[in-house]
Amino acid sequence: MRIATWNVNSIKARLPTVLEVLDAISADVVCLQELKCETDAFPYLEIEEKGWNCAVHGQKAYNGVAILSKFPLEDVSKEMAALKDDAARYIEATVMCPRPVRVAGVYVPNGNPAPGEKYDYKLEWSEALEQQAAHMLRAEQPFVICGDYNCIPGPEDCWDDSAWNTDALGLPETRATFRRLKHLGLTEAFEACDGRAHQYTFWDYQAGAFQKDHGIRIDHVLACPRMADRLQGIEIYREARALEKPSDHVPVIATFAD
DNA sequence: ATGGTAGGGGGCCTA
Numbered sequence A: 001m002r003i004a005t006w007n008v009n010s011i012k013a014r015l016p017t018v019l020e021v022l023d024a025i026s027a028d029v030v031c032l033q034e035l036k037c038e039t040d041a042f043p044y045l046e047i048e049e050k051g052w053n054c055a056v057h058g059q060k061a062y063n064g065v066a067i068l069s070k071f072p073l074e075d076v077s078k079e080m081a082a083l084k085d086d087a088a089r090y091i092e093a094t095v096m097c098p099r100p101v102r103v104a105g106v107y108v109p110n111g112n113p114a115p116g117e118k119y120d121y122k123l124e125w126s127e128a129l130e131q132q133a134a135h136m137l138r139a140e141q142p143f144v145i146c147g148d149y150n151c152i153p154g155p156e157d158c159w160d161d162s163a164w165n166t167d168a169l170g171l172p173e174t175r176a177t178f179r180r181l182k183h184l185g186l187t188e189a190f191e192a193c194d195g196r197a198h199q200y201t202f203w204d205y206q207a208g209a210f211q212k213d214h215g216i217r218i219d220h221v222l223a224c225p226r227m228a229d230r231l232q233g234i235e236i237y238r239e240a241r242a243l244e245k246p247s248d249h250v251p252v253i254a255t256f257a258d
Numbered sequence B: 001a002t003g004g005t006a007g008g009g010g011g012c013c014t015a
Helices: A013-026 A044-048 A115-136 A172-183 A187-191 A224-231 A238-242
Strands: A002-007 A029-033 A053-057 A066-071 A075-079 A090-096 A100-107 A143-146 A221-222 A231-236 A251-257
Touching: A002 A090, A002 A143, A002 A221, A013 A029, A013 A044, A013 A238, A029 A143, A029 A221, A044 A053, A053 A090, A053 A221, A053 A238, A066 A075, A066 A090, A066 A100, A066 A238, A090 A224, A100 A115, A115 A143, A115 A172, A115 A251, A143 A251, A172 A221, A187 A231, A221 A224, A221 A251
Parallel strands: A002 A029, A100 A143
Antiparallel strands: A002 A251, A029 A066, A053 A066, A075 A090, A090 A100, A143 A221, A231 A251
16 A cells, blocks of 8 residues: 655645646555645545545645545544644544554644744644654554654755754754654654655755755655554655646655555 | 745735
8 A cells, every 4th residue: 555645735726736646646545734725625526536535634824734545534533632733734544445554644833933932833743743653652553644744854854954954844853853753663664665865855946946956855654663564665756846836845655565 | 145936815924
């Protein structure tokens, strides 16, 4: 089975592209971030028409996450146990593929400017996610946590570390929150399957960043031990960034043995 | 050179 994550930067502005890319990547489950639409305004009809089941946690203008699945979605939850959050940044559901897997889709706060209130919120949110992961590890069901972590794991995951290690996405304390998550016993799919330096999932719209390959790797798939045992590969669908009216992020797809 | 671009919503904020 293939599980993908993609920050679409507005589902409404991107719908034709999203449908085209969903066809191209052949995933069974897709976590989407930055829908930028309310739950009721999600384009259910157009996406369900292509065979997807949709679980959506939207809000007006900002944030918004969804899980799409070719298999039935069950037991949808839109909150982490440890955080009452006004922002729509979290969604969790069980997919039957055919064995049940718990899938969490996350949109971790950007955190800029750092230091400041926004960065404090990022750290608070990351702490709640760590607690959520710990809770899921204690439960019996295998799981993955996919999404836009807004974290550049290491200096090799951006084009110029000196440009990023003082940014909220690359600060040592940000990288520490991501390491703590992994140290609970989660496997980062890219690290386990590929691990090459300078492979990116986001390029800014500004200053010709994509053309210069000035990117960062901030979209990640983390797997529990049992799912890590089934992990077969990771792909970054870079082609999506070269399309007309692209998102600034591209899909990341992890393949697991059935 | 502290800009640049994109999206949403409503006259700036987030990224």
